[in-house]
Amino acid sequence: MEALAPPAGAPDEALRILAQEGCIQCNKCTMNCPVHRVDVTFSPRKTILQAYLGGSDALSERDLWACLTCGECQAVCATEVPFPAFIRAKREALRSVRERTAPCKHGGYKEILAKIMAKPNLNQDRRGWIGDGLQVADAGDVIYFTGCMPYLDGVFTYTDTARIGKAAIKVMNAAGIVPMVSNAERCCGHDALWNGDRETFETLARRNVEWIRASGAKRLVTTCAECYSMLKYEYPKVVGDLNVEVVHMTQLIQELVAAGKLAFTKPVDLTVTYQDPCRLGRHSKEYDAPRAVLRAIPGVKLVEMDRIRENSMCCGVGAYANCDAQTKFLQQERLEEAASKAENLVTACPHCRIHFSCYLDGQPVDPLPDLKIIDVTDLAAQALG
């Protein structure tokens, strides 16, 4: 009986990525996978063995989209098997075969936004949300890359996402920076890339890099962990050097405070705990800057959760590809953990904030103490007085 007959054909790109680092089948990935906790049949270990033995097509479409690409599996892996990269490659491969991208949640809102922003003749007005009293410019040394933030309040009614942008500009202004906010800006392409739509991602990257290079700016600041990971790590792979230094807002604040260019004068008396966003933490290895910002704000008391930094638990949704009943159990688990430590959960990615707020906006699956979800930049702005 030949149960394990090898399929014919050369290994595809996804399998090549997976076999780069040998999996030792120890199952540590699966034991740390948040999806596995709520759906026992989803298992990175299983998926890897399946691919080794039967080729990458043995992966079911359900498993392909169930993965949050949060990267906890890779972070704990002894051999650092790049499981999220494998999933991404597989999603890309599937798209060309079946003309299908992610089952994007929120009715495909973010997917279609990205597609529109990939169009050539676009005449955006990206500053409508800024409001009075905040200074931005058409040019300058520092670009504030707002990403999809100006568009999020079009559907996410439970978070005022533009608040993060206003806070960022307020903080920069306070340090004497008048950031450039460009109408030429496009979506960073994060969701397109992670959901297998490389074509849209690359188009967006090319259109963005064009104006970024032409701007003559020295730095580019993002308040979004996803934009940060794209511009800093993924763009250079596609379009080469951006000629600007990409920094996350928390890194900028940390630097401004250390240099004495920014002082938090107004105490913010809150007990907070910090959610490491996967794109800033595990994907970009930035764990310390947001914590440094929190420590710099007078009155803020940071109480850490048990699972932090590389072991931080995902907010439940990755690239808007997955959100279902099981997501809600994961969010309940994480928010219970947060609520046991503080009344405020601070994060450094607008999407973590959206996903958690969405959960709190609905009916929690179990009773949950009061909890506010706040962006770290917002908190910093509050401390300016």
Add this chain to the structure above:
Amino acid sequence: MTEEPQVLTLCCNWCGYNAADQAGAAKIPYSPGVRIVRLMCTGMADPYYVLRAFERGFDGVLVIGCHPGQCHYKSGNLQAREQTDRLLGVVQALGIGAERLRMDAASSSEGPRFAEIVNEFTETLRKLGPSPLKEVA
């Protein structure tokens, strides 16, 4: 000869669509660029439908449901109004122009009103010219 503006019209099953039907039956002329998609309720006029229409090169999107208080599902039309209002900001910011998205109401017996709404909207679009997202040949 310039091409007629292409309009995607999202009609609810109970009012908007019947109004369109009545306009047709009564042979009231309206712009040939209008494409009608019937939804059960305008409450399900997802932002994706609207944006997808623009992405595909439509010049305008019209959402036609029941008059306030007349919704077959009580409040779907009010939800649609709220959502459309929010989307106006998005459409404007994207540079498509808020004038290209409109929500209105026509009861099942208001065939003439339906024709009036679409004709007036088409006229506005004609003045605005083609959508910036339209692929140029």
Add this chain to the structure above:
Amino acid sequence: MSAVAREQGSIDETLAFLREARIPHQAGELLGYATDGSFLTLGVPTLVVFPKDEAECAALVDHAVRHGIALVPRGTGSGTAGAATAPPGSVLVDLERLGACDARGHRRGLFAPIVVDARGTPADLAKAGPDDELYVRVGAGRTSDETNRALAGHGWTVAVVPSSGYSTFGGNFATNARGSGTPAFGPFGNAVNRLRIVATTREGARVLEVTDREEVRRLAGHHGLCGLVTELDVRIAPIPKPEDMVCALLSIESEDAGHLGATIGGLMKRVAAECRYFAGEFLFIDEGIVRPDDPIRKDPVLGGTFVLPAGRRRMILLYRGRKEGMEALPRIAAEFPEVAYREITFPQFRALMAVRTAATGKALRRVNVPGAEDFIIYDPARFGDVLSRMFAAVEGASGRPVGHHYPDGIEVHYRPQAAVTRADIEAAWAMIQKLREAVLRTELTVEDRKEHGLGLALFRDGSPSRHEELRRLKAEYDPANVFCPHLLLPEIEGRFIGSSFRV
């Protein structure tokens, strides 16, 4: 009825039973369950079942006895001997959710373990003294990582922690694993005070509570042959204060592995006799042991450990223990002029432990080929001989020996590393066989202990007395013979997965 139809019939019945009992399971394409941590396989199981509590286990076992279905229990971790491989026709019982789920059946990553004393009475950790004999009452699907996370705030830890902290307690018990804490507490089985097991009668399932310490020890290392262990009382110990602890790094360098082994073996013999320690670890250093970009290379104290002149081998030895038990260590080290002794901090010790744990798994683009990597050398004086033979057998290969120094002997792990291709894996597998022939010799006092499980090699490597013992135990607990019946067939031989490896 044909055999195929009969088998299909029993699958259908089992599926119907599982649906009725609402126990999560998976049927169909189960390639991903073809092997455990071993890369040994018997094919793919017919079904995988994921019970979450004792009631589901009992219902499953009852069904299995009544319908004559073979069950293969599997936990999670580094079981590298094929003990948890399930042949076609059998049902793989994945026990990692056992006792670790909420009422909805979702595993919770955080939990608050119940603490009990030796009599099983609930105890309050906040009021406990350092010498109290305390246990955590945990589901078999819990891991020491999870438990330690919950205990850390109180300053306590699981007493015996295998290096794979993500392995399930059920699996630790089934293999009678050893690890950090073993020098003080013995193998995992010795650290268990009580357990519950779903065993069989000829008619159905029976749930047993085993409270007799001797009986618990008899069952430790049962390899899944006796039943589904559902709950255990696992010994915990206070984490000593940093100021009471000492961590030491001993290092020796030479061109000759035999010389290194002989020297270190002599030193280990002295340490075993004169020191009391929690953890004793060793590893061979070569260029490939950590990646070129590993931050440990930049560590001002540890970085130099990984710089090595060509042709030289370095062996390092790590000990950790209470100061009061370790006074003799610097003196012993001083008696060996080639050995450099240095005290290090606990974080540094942990960093090196991470290297040791990953030493067999960190090479780039490589997969480990396990299956025969546990050798115990009873007489440390023979360590040099064993290592010279070992290095001769694996000449040119990219693996390296690492291991533990336990008071009763030296446990050596060697995992060859192979690129993820069929040819490379087969070559590594052949090398393992060569290695076994070279070192598994009575005159070297080496035995294959299978710290990671005895598994498919039960009959090839286990001693006749161990077979007999296991058969007797199985007859007592599993008279219906539903648990891993295939492991008791002498002709069972694991097919190495490389025979059909695709990549």
